Amino acid sequence: MSTLNDRQRAFADYYIESLNAEQSAIRAGYSEKYARGNAHKLVANSCIKNYIEERMKEIESDRIAKAEEVLAFLSASLRGEVLEEVVSTESIEGMIKPVILKKQLSAKDRIKAAELLGKRYALFTEKVDLEGNVGVTIIDDIGTLEDA
Incomplete structure (x- = not known):
């Protein structure tokens, strides 16, 4: 080539x-x-x-993010290592000025990261009880060649 x-x-x-x-x-x-x-x-x-x-x-x-990158981000989020930017205001000499602050993720976001990691590693199982009698019914509706 x-x-x-x-x-x-x-x-x-x-x-x-x-x-x-x-x-x-x-x-x-x-x-x-x-x-x-x-x-x-x-x-x-x-x-x-x-x-x-x-x-x-x-x-x-x-x-495209790889699986390892996603898992690393979720783990960092869970541990509080990820900071998010929040816009706030501060008053200077009677004027209001916007200020960008960095803060840890909220507890809700950290719990969501933990939930997603838990799903990935199958840490949570739902208990499902199945009971019942499932009967088998055979229907013979296939005719013979003479019926056609």
């Missing part, structure tokens, strides 16, 4: 940003005339297409 030249790589990067092939080609240094008629060919080029797919996977994986 051949590698991309600088202009093709620039086109692919601009295309990832805008998803507009013609404008991406122009920004990458292709002439307007070429871009107008042939930008779709650049997107269809197998090397460029593979590069775009690889970059999109990298971008996607960077954006």
Whole structure:
């Protein structure tokens, strides 16, 4: 598989940003005339297409939180290590000024974090009593070939 030249790589990067092939080609240094008629060919080029797919996977994986990250955040929230920003006001010389304060999460939020962690580790089980007599009824409504 051949590698991309600088202009093709620039086109692919601009295309990832805008998803507009013609404008991406122009920004990458292709002439307007070429871009107008042939930008779709650049997107269809197998090397460029593979590069775009690889970059999109990298971008996607960077954006999505992994399970370990979620569990670490819930644990930090439960322990009171996460601070939230709250807007408050303070009065200075008769004027009210907004102030941003950092405070620990509320007990309600910490309990919710504990609940979610407990669900993850199956710490809570619900007791379910099932009783009853389930009878089996067989219905023979399938006829024979002679009935058809």
